[in-house]
Amino acid sequence: MTTFLQVALSVLTLTSFLCLWRMAKGPTAPDRTVAMDALGTVIIGFCCVFSLMQEREWYIVLAVVWALMSFIGSVALAKYLEGRFYDE
């Protein structure tokens, strides 16, 4: 079980690096917003796997809070994008 969880954490790290690559490369602001949204969702999975590894309950609470904050951030950025042209 521990080995499996370590492999799972490495796969999730790879996934978040793919998201970060897209966030760095762009080319437009909405691309970066999409990458940020995906990264937030991957980090929720990260917290859940970590809670199994450490057998601590509060990592799940962290995941719930992260889901809330990620949603609010995405919607705020989307509202910001609506009033702007795409390369500003």
Next chain:
Amino acid sequence: MSNADVVVCVLISIGLAFDVLGAIGLVRLPDVYCRLQATTKCVTVGTCFIVAGVAVWAFAHGNPSMGVKAILCGAFVLLTSPVGAHAIARGAHKSGVPLWEKSVINQYEEDFAQSENELDIHER
């Protein structure tokens, strides 16, 4: 490993596969809207599978409060992620991000032009 652990491993593996495929779509696909539909569906479902695995583990190990929190987290991701993605797609379209040059249809643009024409008729 008990039976519950096997179920947990299978659920987390499915979730990881969805997550990785969604991230590959985010890197490989040609424009914002394609990337958005790849990541929103795959990464959301992948994370929900991981959370379901954690819930099964918690209930099997006699920790129901952790299980209920995990189910809450999964339901929340499942509800909010499509809403956020829709807002981002709308913001991207309104800020004028072009579609991929091989896209064949843009119904949002057509609907938008039509409603503006109707507005013009009413103003006259």
